[in-house]
Amino acid sequence: MMKKKITLKQIARELDVSISTVSKALRDSAEISEDTRQKVQAFAKLYNYRPNNIALSLKNRKTKTIGVIIPEIVHHFFSKVIRGIELVANKRGYNVIIGLSNESFDKEVINMQMLANGSIDGFILSIAKETLQQQDYHHFKETINQGMPIVMFDRIVNEIHCDKVIIDDLKGSKKAVSKLLSNGCKNVAIITTKDYVSVGKLRTQGYLKALEDYEITPDTDLILKVDDELVSEDHLESLEKEIEGLFQNNKNIDGVFAVNELYAIIAMKVARNLGLKIPEDIQVIGFTDGVLSKHATPSLTTVNQHGQEMGEAAAKLLIDNLEREDEEERYTTIVIETELVERNSTK
Amino acid sequence: MMKKKITLKQIARELDVSISTVSKALRDSAEISEDTRQKVQAFAKLYNYRPNNIALSLKNRKTKTIGVIIPEIVHHFFSKVIRGIELVANKRGYNVIIGLSNESFDKEVINMQMLANGSIDGFILSIAKETLQQQDYHHFKETINQGMPIVMFDRIVNEIHCDKVIIDDLKGSKKAVSKLLSNGCKNVAIITTKDYVSVGKLRTQGYLKALEDYEITPDTDLILKVDDELVSEDHLESLEKEIEGLFQNNKNIDGVFAVNELYAIIAMKVARNLGLKIPEDIQVIGFTDGVLSKHATPSLTTVNQHGQEMGEAAAKLLIDNLEREDEEERYTTIVIETELVERNSTK
DNA sequence: TGTCAACACGCAAACGTTTTCGTTAAGAAT
């Protein structure tokens, strides 16, 4: 007794009226008599009629669906962003379809092509590392050229003109490093990424800015630029070695700022193994408030990125754009404020 | 110079042939002469023609999209499952559209209705806690009745007939507790959930089973059933208090099995605060191999659920079903093996 | 020269909607 989904046509045949009459009756059109309207609506309710979304999408030339492309989903920050996107999207009647680039340029391109052929109304995305390295952004440009709006978040690139949601990485890291300095640290190291990761670069700049404010001349020995490959899964030991080297070669380090959570946690672990007390001997601050920061021992002071808010802002930006009548091209960039969450890894 | 997406109709008009000729030429039909075929294909490539997905979906009555409903996305296990789903789905030409129930019955129902009206070909889902409490599964039944297949994973319910992907919770927890016992623990406590969470219940049974094997009579004082509300965000302190009470009232505890990662981490923290050494005084094992387990100090021995494999299996099951010709209703349940990952919280 | 394949292409239906524009019949107005 499988009841397949019922269509307007079937209702029409059953009630011996035309398809248009059924459609109008269901939408409470004034053209339809009270009698037939009630008859149709009753029948529709009985058979649990719901308009077919695909047919509607085809007719209206909009799908009420937004595509999200992120580099990785097993990641606290990105999943928080998705939650934010999903929250406002659903509230405004939109669905969310996700694609993972897995940090790969090709997968990013493929995924966008898959979705750009009518499946979605617009994109929200964060750029894959490989794409940032190659600096090949033609797929973004083409998509925008075809009239499909894009909102970029977190990992953006200035060359592309579209709406953007970012945090003030420079300000956030400057705030963190300033905290360390005002807490009495004299030799603050930074553990960051190679410069092609835009956020890594900006956070390094914030670090330098803070030093400048405190009239400290930066010591390049205290700046550790980690190769990203090291983070991927099992290369953790080599990352540990690098950080251990940093500490060994600079015994005077009394503060560490790491541009992400994992670097910070590992720095704490290495420090502890070297017999250093946190926060007494070394104070540590991370970036991104994830589950690690909260539950580490000692719990980690960190710069909170407010991922969910970023997602919400991005979705709002995109949907506002989609539903706007005038075709004015005016792109806005929203900066989400960061927040220093003080825990036990600082004094 | 915005180039809107081009359609068959426009190509046809431009080349002064019929729409069907264009369509056939692009699909290399033998009905079309070599001449026109090349002409059409060249033109199509030039204008970067791609068939409209929505139109195809409407015509074929299948969307090549699968809907995933999960209770929460900011969660290591679920995001791993999604990654697995996405992996095989993409490989087989499917898109993934996600809905979050946020553990709420209503949101689960709404989300399913949104997607069930033609947007997707089938569901992969894990049931919300509230739904499990209320035991109201009519939305699943209706969906299946309408001919839309469902694959459930992790949190399932026997009452519904569909494909399922689970782990052997009982066996997994039994393995963990046996490990503690064989390591010399005499008084093993369990920190679990209320029984309506099926996995919590099963894991408790596994605990009891292991004790039985070792001919130990269970001590109800050592079984802590935590109220789930406590985990939600900021009720962590009360959770800590409960666990602290467990330790205080049972000074003889030398082993702890927790049914998830967080409980285990907090148990370790409480133990440490009470001056207990891990693993010397107390050995701890958790469930679910997340980022916390790996990076905690000491790192946590845990039962790995293989979330990604579960996602892959679920997607394979669903797509195989969708693409199967015969309409035989034969539902299978796949059990993904768990694995005990030994780290430093056990001897 | 007439018949017949083979070839190359167009028509139209179908998927499920919505909406514009007829069309019909009844009743009101002249």
Next chain:
DNA sequence: ATTCTTAACGAAAACGTTTGCGTGTTGACA
């Protein structure tokens, strides 16, 4: 009795595809 309005409904187009079938043109063959 004739014209006009209005209420109530149906026909058809449109969204962009795919595909079965019909049709016209060509060349070959008898």
